[in-house]
Amino acid sequence: MNDHMMPTDEQLVAYLDDQLDSDQRSRIDAVIAEDSMLNLRLQWLARSSLPFKAAYDELAQQAPVDRLQAMLDTLPSPARPAINRRRFLAAAAGLVLSGVLADRLFLGWQASQHKSSWRGLVADYMSMYVPQTLEHLPSDEATQRAQLHTIDARLGLRLLPAQLSLPRVELKRAQILEYDGMPIAQITYLDPAHGPMALCVTRSNSGSRHFAHERRHGMNVVYWADMEHAWMLIGHNPASELEEMAKVLRSRLSA
Template sequence: MTEPLRPKLPSDDQLVAYLDDQLDSEQRQSIDAAISDDPALSLRVQWLARSSLPFKAAYDELLAQAPMERLNAMLDTLPSPAPPARSRRWFLTAAAGLVVSGGLMDRLFLGWQMSRNKSNWRGLVADSMSLYVPQTLEHLPSDEATQRAQLRTIDARLGLTLVPAKLVLPRIQLKRAQILEHDGVPIAQITYLDPAHGPMALCVTRSNNGSQAFVQERRHNMNVVYWADTEHAWMLIGHNPMAELESMAKILHKRLST
């Protein structure tokens, strides 16, 4: 017996038109139904909907720093097809594909913000974490081999010795460890997924400002606990209650200091 054909999913162009309210009622109803039936499509729409972030300003500032003479020379060696319209729709389609394939959003947004405020690394991390939803992390592999490989990259850049066993927390799943960098300044981001409170992250960068006891603060409606040792500054950020977050920060601090 032949399986029924699956309905064709909307293209990214159609999804952006949906978000821009450029479709008629019948087309909107069709996409609404598809989003309800397909969690992956719903996540795709969430990524595309984030066009309100200051992407244009980020690219404008990066463009101002670009080696234009060398880039133009490289472009002169390429074929010259008819230029397509570089609309908001084109940008979102291209950017969404890159973001879903890796950590481009973290690197672009964090790099742009760091260029604006290099002295406040916790604010930059909070800006990045404000973009996270549970679906950002749910699909990521969580096997120990992958985690160890990711942690080795952090160790090499920040002079640490991290292993999954030292980072495990009750109830909360370790999802990813990655390096975010701007102008050669690395910040490690170790992300967790809490089934009750959503994404949470342990972040660390080099610091020579001396040791600091635990301090609490709020950023982007998230709780933050931060501290420092003689070589590194640390922070734990998430939507967890402050007392619970500080308790976890103390557990991590004790393990990572031994």
């Protein structure tokens, strides 16, 4: 692979399937570490549990079935036996879907499902993560400090790697996401037992809140708030374990 060329989707799939030699992996690792858009592209290729079926089912339910049936009824009677009603309606409804890009369909569907729930949006994003998404990222303190500085500038925080360290899990990356103009910081960890985990934060003026729990996409979520920010910790870890980690983080971050 040329050092100056962006990897193709085929090369990224081979990367995810561990089918590249060490030199090729190292080159892709280097590009991923510097290019957040490429990293997001890799995560989309690694997705496995996104609810695309539900998205398509919902859109298919909105297909103009009554009008399609009326069209079928206007066909001359000799022609009707040659046309299977189920196939006709399915094919016509399929035309409604065929012009819509899958990613845009999903984004529209998730927006209607979660509305203003930033935790739902984060859970959608985290559902694309696999251990390979994070395990080859650089995790030296200088890189972490630079990434946290970007978060501080957008969200009015002062974060240090030492505040965010947790037993057993490894801090891998800090980055800013944005949805509908709302910045969301994502600080990702890799747990050797449970896989990717993330501490996320956004601005909030809803006041301080105690810990609460929920489940999204098969992951446990612990969330809380202070006077200026809303926080959440999400992962496949048991809920009780996540809450213990959240208590440690909240204590350090409010000190």
